[in-house]
Amino acid sequence: MLFPTSTFALFFLIVLPLSWLAMPKVHRWRPVIIVASYVFYSWWDWRFIFLLAGCTLWNQLLAVRIHRATTRARRKALLWVALAGDLGVLGYFKYYDFFVNSSQNLAGTVGLDLPLSLRTIILPVGISFYTFMAISYVVDTYRGDFVPTTLEKFAVYLSFFPHLVAGPIVRPGELIPQLDVPRDPRRVDTSRAFYLIATGLFKKVVIANYLASHIVDQVFGAPRQHSSPEILVAIYAYAVQIYADFSGYTDIAIGIALLLGFSFPRNFDSPYTATSLQDFWRRWHMTLSRWLRDYVYISLGGNRKGTLITYRNLMLTMLIGGLWHGAGWTFVVWGGIHGIGLAVERWRRDRPSYVEPADTLQRRIALRLITFNIVCLAWVFFRADSFAAASDMLTGLFTSWGQPSPLITGGVLLAIAVGIASQYLPARFPYAVMERFGRLPVLGQAAVLAVALMLTNTMGPEGVAPFIYFRF
Amino acid sequence: MSSIIPPELPKLPPVRESAEQVLPAAVEGPPVEPAGPPEHPSRGDRGRQGRSPRERPPQARARTSAGPRGGAPEAPPSEGGRRRNGRIRYSDDGRRLSSAGNALIVAVLALVLGALLLAPGMHKAAFNGQPGTKRDVSLALTAGLVRVSHALLLDRPRALVQDAMGRQNADQIDVTIVAPPPPTVRPATGPTSTTPTRKPSTKPAGPKTPARIVFTPTKRLRIWIAGDSLVITPGYSIVRAAGGSPVIQSVGGVDGHVGTGLTRPDVFNWYKEIATQVKLLKPNVVVLNFGGNDNHGYMTGLPPGTSIGDFASPSWSAEYLRRVRVVMDMINHAGATVVWIGLPIVSSPSESADFDKLNAIVQREAKRRPGKAIFIDTYTMFAGANGGFTQYLQNGNGDNVKVRAGDGVHFDPAGGDMIAREVMRQLNQQFDLTSWRKHKNA
Numbered sequence: 001m002l003f004p005t006s007t008f009a010l011f012f013l014i015v016l017p018l019s020w021l022a023m024p025k026v027h028r029w030r031p032v033i034i035v036a037s038y039v040f041y042s043w044w045d046w047r048f049i050f051l052l053a054g055c056t057l058w059n060q061l062l063a064v065r066i067h068r069a070t071t072r073a074r075r076k077a078l079l080w081v082a083l084a085g086d087l088g089v090l091g092y093f094k095y096y097d098f099f100v101n102s103s104q105n106l107a108g109t110v111g112l113d114l115p116l117s118l119r120t121i122i123l124p125v126g127i128s129f130y131t132f133m134a135i136s137y138v139v140d141t142y143r144g145d146f147v148p149t150t151l152e153k154f155a156v157y158l159s160f161f162p163h164l165v166a167g168p169i170v171r172p173g174e175l176i177p178q179l180d181v182p183r184d185p186r187r188v189d190t191s192r193a194f195y196l197i198a199t200g201l202f203k204k205v206v207i208a209n210y211l212a213s214h215i216v217d218q219v220f221g222a223p224r225q226h227s228s229p230e231i232l233v234a235i236y237a238y239a240v241q242i243y244a245d246f247s248g249y250t251d252i253a254i255g256i257a258l259l260l261g262f263s264f265p266r267n268f269d270s271p272y273t274a275t276s277l278q279d280f281w282r283r284w285h286m287t288l289s290r291w292l293r294d295y296v297y298i299s300l301g302g303n304r305k306g307t308l309i310t311y312r313n314l315m316l317t318m319l320i321g322g323l324w325h326g327a328g329w330t331f332v333v334w335g336g337i338h339g340i341g342l343a344v345e346r347w348r349r350d351r352p353s354y355v356e357p358a359d360t361l362q363r364r365i366a367l368r369l370i371t372f373n374i375v376c377l378a379w380v381f382f383r384a385d386s387f388a389a390a391s392d393m394l395t396g397l398f399t400s401w402g403q404p405s406p407l408i409t410g411g412v413l414l415a416i417a418v419g420i421a422s423q424y425l426p427a428r429f430p431y432a433v434m435e436r437f438g439r440l441p442v443l444g445q446a447a448v449l450a451v452a453l454m455l456t457n458t459m460g461p462e463g464v465a466p467f468i469y470f471r472f
Numbered sequence: 473m474s475s476i477i478p479p480e481l482p483k484l485p486p487v488r489e490s491a492e493q494v495l496p497a498a499v500e501g502p503p504v505e506p507a508g509p510p511e512h513p514s515r516g517d518r519g520r521q522g523r524s525p526r527e528r529p530p531q532a533r534a535r536t537s538a539g540p541r542g543g544a545p546e547a548p549p550s551e552g553g554r555r556r557n558g559r560i561r562y563s564d565d566g567r568r569l570s571s572a573g574n575a576l577i578v579a580v581l582a583l584v585l586g587a588l589l590l591a592p593g594m595h596k597a598a599f600n601g602q603p604g605t606k607r608d609v610s611l612a613l614t615a616g617l618v619r620v621s622h623a624l625l626l627d628r629p630r631a632l633v634q635d636a637m638g639r640q641n642a643d644q645i646d647v648t649i650v651a652p653p654p655p656t657v658r659p660a661t662g663p664t665s666t667t668p669t670r671k672p673s674t675k676p677a678g679p680k681t682p683a684r685i686v687f688t689p690t691k692r693l694r695i696w697i698a699g700d701s702l703v704i705t706p707g708y709s710i711v712r713a714a715g716g717s718p719v720i721q722s723v724g725g726v727d728g729h730v731g732t733g734l735t736r737p738d739v740f741n742w743y744k745e746i747a748t749q750v751k752l753l754k755p756n757v758v759v760l761n762f763g764g765n766d767n768h769g770y771m772t773g774l775p776p777g778t779s780i781g782d783f784a785s786p787s788w789s790a791e792y793l794r795r796v797r798v799v800m801d802m803i804n805h806a807g808a809t810v811v812w813i814g815l816p817i818v819s820s821p822s823e824s825a826d827f828d829k830l831n832a833i834v835q836r837e838a839k840r841r842p843g844k845a846i847f848i849d850t851y852t853m854f855a856g857a858n859g860g861f862t863q864y865l866q867n868g869n870g871d872n873v874k875v876r877a878g879d880g881v882h883f884d885p886a887g888g889d890m891i892a893r894e895v896m897r898q899l900n901q902q903f904d905l906t907s908w909r910k911h912k913n914a
Contacts, residue, residue, distance in 0.1 A: 221708030446581030
């Protein structure tokens with residue numbers, strides 16, 4: 001069940017009143033929302049609801065045991081058991097074939113034949129997201145940051161449908177306390193919720209889908225058949241496409257949660273205005289990057305064990321982040337580029353002779369351009385099907401100038417410009433829109449939203465393209 | 473804890489005004505450790521510097537009063553809102569909050585009004601649905617919506633936007649199957665032939681194999697690729713392969729339309745599309761792939777008075793064969809050769825059985841057109857060692873390569889490359905793509 005479909009609209013129109021009707025007695029609300037979330041999840045493949053239920057039971061059982069354990073050694077052992085279960089399931093569904101295939105091919109180069117067989121495994125949608133949330137729960141319990149809650153509340157936390165399939169990756173401490181007391185039906189932030197849903201739909205349906213179908217898929221599909229300007233514009237277009245696609249999804253998710261009375265953390269903060277890669281990771285997929293920081297980087301030792309170990313930890317964290325996105329070496333390279341970039345930035349800053357230059361407009365513009373282009377370089381590996389395709393894209397940037405570029409149209413350039421310029425809008429603009437929207441009478445609000453819906457549907461390409469992050 | 477937090481990895485959302493940073497402090501930021509000020513003040517921050525509190529926008533005032541962002545545990549609107557007067561409640565940044573009832577009313581009204589504004593498109597979408605009760609109900613509902621929308625002139629705004637975007641007939645339901653034009657002889661401007669010049673014949677395609685046509689770097693073989701979603705990945709592989717040959721030119725890219733086929737011209741009218749593109753692009757070869765969405769017992773565009781049975785019944789197969797012939801005739805009569813990529817074996821055994829039946833219809837028709845239609849048997853090409861579905865096949869080096877996508881239906885790029893190699897091999901057999909080298913060397 002994709003958000004921008006009439007099926008989801010109908011589903012939500014049933015769940016919204018049911019949720020608020022059940023809300024005064026929050027212990028009655030929780031089963032309602034669990035059933036709704038499982039129905040939502042079963043729409044893709046009903047068999048995977050057992051996987052979700054199993055993940056819930058496993059982590060709840062282990063978290064409670066960890067909490068009750070009296071010795072540190074036992075707590076640690078239980079934590080490893082929990083992590084082995086979580087990562088084992090994720091590894092089987094997402095990485096089994098990748099590792100078997102890579103191992104077999106590597107062994108084959110030295111004449112070995114590994115007795116491992118490849119399997120046809122269908123990746124359950126959202127598994128990467130809810131597994132990470134489950135790991136947050138047990139690790140926070142282990143660290144003493146969180147006391148395990150009831151099975152029912154944990155089930156809501158893990159399966160709550162707005163975040164279930166593509167995040168944001170919400171921490172236990174952010175959502176579970178909200179499940180303790182009824183949400184106040186008189187204080188719903190509807191103006192922000194509808195703003196996020198409407199702009200999220202526009203970003204996904206119009207900007208992302210338009211760029212995908214008008215330039216990105218064609219150029220990345222056959223780079224050698226396109227001119228250098230087309231390749232350059234396609235790389236920038238993909239940068240905007242993936243931003244519009246993923247931030248559009250999480251905007252809708254946050255908006256839907258707000259209408260149900262719950263708040264989620266933000267996931268994007270104008271990432272293409274970043275002045276460094278460090279800054280970029282504070283703005284891009286923020287809930288994943290803080291997860292990687294808290295549960296991978298810090299667990300590896302962070303910056304406590306000397307400079308070289310810090311660089312190693314940075315690289316490992318980003319490589320794992322790359323692999324999280326997909327079982328492929330191109331994703332690892334994507335993470336590697338960011339890891340190297342972050343390490344270089346840190347090395348530069350840590351030099352004794354380093355003096356922070358004066359902050360000028362020119363310098364900020366230059367830093368933004370450099371950061372954006374490094375991020376775009378990494379996106380080439382993220383989007384390309386293979387190293388050969390990525391190599392074709394990068395070499396094509398220099399070899400085919402002067403050829404006709406029919407794919408560079410006004411529409412494509414406008415979509416890219418809108419996607420980037422929207423990140424430079426001053427905060428008062430969306431504030432003013434929401435503020436005025438909130439003052440409209442009910443009919444006026446409905447009319448504004450209906451027109452936005454009409455424009456999004458009419459301007460977007462036909463059909464509903466899946467969200468990019470669903471396959472992660 | 474804070475001493476080991478690396479500056480390289482994200483801390484808090486920086487204190488910065490941006491298009492997305494619009495929630496009050498209590499509601500917005502994730503409850504992580506404070507990160508301190510941003511490296512460089514953003515435009516919003518600079519804008520705030522030097523202003524008196526009174527000059528600040530309401531959200532900035534609210535933030536100041538709410539304390540540092542992100543440090544406090546997340547507070548939902550139910551705890552963060554405040555009352556200014558009467559029953560109206562405001563968020564911390566001064567915006568009006570609403571009630572759940574209002575939210576529901578707004579959502580319902582917006583969807584109803586939106587449905588009226590989008591009525592023609594919704595009616596078309598309902599028409600394009602799979603047959604059954606859901607489609608019948610949707611058609612009845614949207615037909616009523618179309619009438620109301622038209623009466624209230626609410627269909628005008630969508631039409632205006634469509635006009636502005638050059639999509640005037642986007643909501644038109646078109647089920648006509650364009651009959652192919654009468655056979656014509658390839659004009660003299662076409663590629664040269666090594667065989668002695670023959671008198672043009674107006675006879676329709678016969679069983680005789682035509683002579684191999686020569687293509688050269690100056691007279692390149694023009695190839696166009698079209699079909700449903702299954703054609704997209706192999707299509708790009710073929711485009712790439714064409715790019716490696718000096719005598720093959722890809723024209724029109726890959727014309728892939730997801731969820732389409734030959735049974736439902738209302739969803740996408742391929743007959744019209746092929747007629748248009750063949751005329752426009754003048755290809756020598758058209759690579760097609762259809763059928764992935766055709767394994768159901770319902771067709772639109774049936775000739776008047778015709779009815780069909782279930783999928784693969786004799787009447788259904790006869791009508792499908794007629795459509796395949798229409799497509800092949802259209803291309804052959806324009807002087808081009810059809811390369812039809814058959815349907816592959818898929819992870820679902822029942823769907824594989826359906827695809828086998830569809831392949832049989834197309835393969836039979838292709839055999840009737842020697843030299844004018846080539847069928848690529850991907851069903852056996854992609855079968856595993858035991859004859860069943862597999863995601864992995866061994867390449868020439870003996871390495872396992874993932875050739876099928878995770879959905880058990882579509883191709884991965886390596887699978888597309890396999891198909892492209894077979895298409896190129898067939899084209900080399902069918903046409904003379906290499907003799908120009910000999911002439912050049914001589």
